[in-house]
Amino acid sequence: EVQLVESGGDLVQPGGSLRLSCAASGFSFTNHWMSWVRQAPGKGLEWVANINQDGSEEHYVDSVKGRFTVSRDNAKNSVYLQMNSLRAEDTAVYYCARDPFGYGTIFDQWGQGTLVTVSS
């Protein structure tokens, strides 16, 4: 069974940092792009970042460029999101998601999400 389990969400002050983790199991992790998608409370979905199979290619939505960094450890079947200089507008549930086809473009498996709250 495919599983994605996020962790690391917390309450953090504006300007603070947080590192999210996503542990994958039940599939060949090294074959798949992985993404982070977020959802602010009561709002829609927003793609945040993705990373290719060997970690050599990353992409970000403009609003997080220079502040967030996506990475992966294939030995640990895990993907990470380092979030720095956090703002109130980064408050959201953060999901990690798997692309099924190797192109980083759609999401066929999702984690349960982890809540990040940025507030003083």
Place this chain on the structure above:
Amino acid sequence: EIVLTQSPATLSVSPGESATLSCRASQSVGHDLAWYQQKPGQAPRLIIYGPTTRATGVPARFSGSGSGSGTEFTLTIHSLQSEDFAVYYCQQFNNWPPLTFGGGTKVEMK
């Protein structure tokens, strides 16, 4: 950035009826569109991609279509079941980054 506009925002439908959801792209995305279903408190679920292929395990009452222009897409849910009441999002993957989602359509019980 490609903007996706979904309509209507809310659709009230009786069980057993059909629902037609629309997604319009600000420029052509070809066939590179997907639909997701999200129920309260749950992660989204991939329903349709490509834009007519159902994801694994998705019932045949869900169907997707697209216009030749690559800007107009429709998700149709035939004979709505109780488990189909949810929010549906479209997403384009033609021109990225960024990958973008529409604002969602809530399908509620009439």
